[in-house]
Amino acid sequence: MSHNPDPVVSVVIPCHDYARYLPQAVSSILAQTFRDWELLIVDDGSTDNTLEVARSLIARHPDRRIRIVQRANGGVSAARNTGIEAATGRYVLPLDADDVIAPTMLEKTVAVLDDSPGIAIASTDVFTFTDDDLPPQAMSLPAYSRELMLQRLIMFYCSLYRREVWRTVGGYDESMRAGEDWDFWVGCVEHGFDAHHIHEPLFGARNKDTGLHVEAAENDLAIRARIVANHPSLFKPISRGWAQAVLGQDAEACLPDERVPDDILTRAAEMDHFLTAVMALQRTARVQHYHIQRLEKELAAHRHAAGSPAQDPTTSAVSAV
Secondary structure, X not given: OOOOOOXXXXXXXXXXXXXXXXXXXXXXXXXXXXXXXXXXXXXXOOOOOHHHHHHHHHHHOOOXXXXXXXXXXXXXXXXXXXXXXXXOOOEEEEOOOOOEEOOOHHHHHHHHHHHOOOOOEEEEEEEEEOOOOXXXXXXXXXXXXXXXXXXXXXXXXXXXXXXXXXXXXXXXOXXXXXXXXXXXXXXXXXOOOOEEEEEEEEEEEEOOOOOHHHHHHHOHHHHHHHHHHHOXXXXXXXXXXXXXXXXXXXXXXXXXXXXXXXXXXXXHHHHHHHHHHHHHHHHHHHHHHHHHHXXXXXXXXXXXXXXXXXXXXXXXXXXXX
């Protein structure tokens, strides 16, 4: 397929040693109802067979605009920046290699940006899924608010935005191991970019109970300090001073609650409450799913011992209820 004219959307997938997940992420792009896109797979110095898998995917879909960009390992921020720099679309969608998007994600987010010139970013609700058979769990997020964005992360990284947003903000902070997406969105607030939230779960986040999102939750105050230091005009002088101390030699002494400015601590508490609710939802769903599986096995064993004919597991579960 000719690469001209330029596509409307550039999807950028950084991949570091996630070859096992990459086909599922790419399949979710291939399934899009909106077709005017290009896909850039950024091999971020992988030591597994990421490059081989990416080449195989390109070979299987020669009619689609899929490219590979290779670089030395530098982390997700550097990989995203490299991919976006090489992209040609007027809209950008970052997608991690272990996540997916729903078939109408691009169609519905592109429509927002096309129809509303004053909107720079289109975000959506999320559904979480796991590597086992746990049913996906939808999670609603609040409508976009600049003030709320300073309090907690209300938009996932996988949101569609205009390319000039990335240029103006200066890309993702490559020195941040976690929280780089929140820092990027706060940069958007700082530069006056507005966003619209679609209340549909169109982004799928894989819940592995590990990874950068867990690291971000565990280091929330340190990440907040970096965000305050990166965007000082948005925060009070006392918060700016605290952030500089955290990032300097007095980090450990400044992280206990009694040393944290009230506005930062209040926001951190709200974030903690939000994350606790999310994790509780996921744990409850997982426990229920495993309980149903156990009941199905027990019923099947009972019928087998009684000499009853085997039944469909779904029928068994319904009967159990």
